[in-house]
Amino acid sequence: MKRQIEIFTANCPVCDPVVQMVNDLVCDNCEVTTYDLVKQCEDKTCLSKVEEYGVKRLPAIAVNGKLLDCCQISAPTKESLVAAGVGK
Numbered sequence: 622m623k624r625q626i627e628i629f630t631a632n633c634p635v636c637d638p639v640v641q642m643v644n645d646l647v648c649d650n651c652e653v654t655t656y657d658l659v660k661q662c663e664d665k666t667c668l669s670k671v672e673e674y675g676v677k678r679l680p681a682i683a684v685n686g687k688l689l690d691c692c693q694i695s696a697p698t699k700e701s702l703v704a705a706g707v708g709k
Contacts, residue, residue: 624706628655629671629681636680639697643682646699646708 628643630636640655647653656667658679674681674688681692684705691701702708 622650623652624650624709625683625685626651626653626707627670627683628653629667629676629679629683630655630657631659631679632657633679635696639680639682642697642699643702643707646702648708650709651707 626643626647628640630640643653656662656670658667658671661667670676670683674683674686676688676692678692680697682689682697682702682705683692684707689697689701689705691697
């Protein structure tokens with residue numbers, strides 16, 4: 622089963638390295654969707670997911686429909702991504 626990874630970004634200098642880190646870690650079992658909240662998305666899915674997951678800060682990452690704990694209090698780290706199963 623594929624692991625669903627959703628990245629919420631403002632496409633800024635703080636977010637860009639996190640997006641790159643996720644893309645460097647992913648494997649064949651990972652499906653990545655990046656939501657640029659500045660541009661938003663045509664069908665507004667990104668905004669409904671922000672509300673559903675409780676995203677309060679960017680960048681933020683959700684794995685299999687759950688916002689990572691680290692994204693609620695600080696920036697995502699490589700360790701937190703690996704612990705969530707990214708790249709496995």
